[in-house]
Amino acid sequence: MAEKPKSMVLGVVAAAVFAGLGRMVIQKVRADRAARNHRVTGPLDKETRARISRALRTPNK
Incomplete structure (x- = not known):
């Protein structure tokens, strides 16, 4: 019998x-490393x- 290819x-x-x-994981690692090196902060609280x-709204005197 012949084998099926x-x-x-x-x-x-x-x-x-x-x-x-793998590419997505590498991009995520690089982005996390860049954020850590540039001290990017997370979201700010309302206050x-x-x-x-x-x-920013008050004019400089």
Whole structure:
């Protein structure tokens, strides 16, 4: 009996998925590292936001 040829589609799709996931992980690690190195802060609370807003609205004397 002749053997059935194996399809390479599954292997190619799996490789593409793993490559895409790996790329996303590397981008996330690089973004986290850049944020840590540049001291990017998280979201501000309402009180801090209000103080900044007030400071920007008042004219400099």
